[in-house]
Amino acid sequence: MLSDAALLLSAILVNNFVLSQFLGLCPFMGVSNKVETAIGMAVATTFVMTLASACAYFVFHWLLVPLGLEYLKTIFFILVIASVVQLTKMIIEKTSPVLYRVLGVFLPLITSNCAVLGVVLQNTAKDHSFVQSLLWGFGGALGFALVLVLFSSMRERIAAADVPVALQGTAIGMVAASLISLAFMGFAGLV
């Protein structure tokens, strides 16, 4: 139980997907201009990463391992993630129009978020059990959400700041991101 909590904490802070493993940088830079869109993206990603971890676990252990097809896991996982995202979009659209209006735009974007593929590939590489896979996926997504919302608040401040001409726009965003990344290095050794 303690190790599960440690795993969750490790996924959120120590091995943060964006700042320590540099996965999912594209949505991190792309959707962090406004806090509202960042929150929408964060919630949608959390949902998809957790669900994709569970589905990928079953596909890997029930289909790929018995057939000796572990070397094809990347292609299979892409297939699984794309289908899960599409199915999620349809179900949300039907059951909760309000949630769909908040998440709808971001769901298709998540298909190409490499953090999602990263989390399922790491689950197989680290030989996680089902519960551990879920925790790793959920924790990684929480970490992604935390950093995305933090960073979008920072960028809203940066937009009003006096930035040198050469660094304006994405450049100062990258500089800020690398500084937070350095700050997150401080979590190393926590777990």
Place this chain on the structure above:
Amino acid sequence: MYALLISYPLLSALVALGSLSVLFGGVLGFAAVRFRVESNPIVAQLSDLLPQSQCGQCGYPGCANYADAIVSNEEAINKCPPGGQATINAIAELLGIEPPAMDEENVISGPMIAYIDETDCYGCTKCLRACPVDAIIGATKMMHTVIDTDCTGCGLCVDTCSKNCIAMYPVPVTTQNWCWELPEYPVVTSRASNVPC
């Protein structure tokens, strides 16, 4: 079957990927039917008639929401200033009702265009972000200006300006948009159009 698949890795890979794709395709196909959201076809047609600048002057977040409100809440059809009388007439024809006059509360007489007083503008970029049609050019700490031909006159930028230097003016008459004054008959146009002549 299992022994056959195990002994031919290529075959097992093809069968596994193929069958998983078919399975997911089937699930998604089923879900597309099972979870289909019934949308009223009239809403889509109405939405096509509206200008799609998503300016929100009708009081709804976007053109699609306004179209939905017209159908489901019997909202008045004369609340779209960018569309003007042409849009009202087109909607009235689609719905088979008498075209009402423009809602005076919402309308600013005739098509309008935004104008930025460039001596006051100090480049805060707030109006840039508000413009739904990207008709404002400028950069941080640079003077902004409005591209006349792209501005739909929605007026969303006016309130965002932190120096109150944006105002709405009637579209100036130029050689490009001037046309003969035709005698005014109550003509019902067949489609919404921004072309003045």
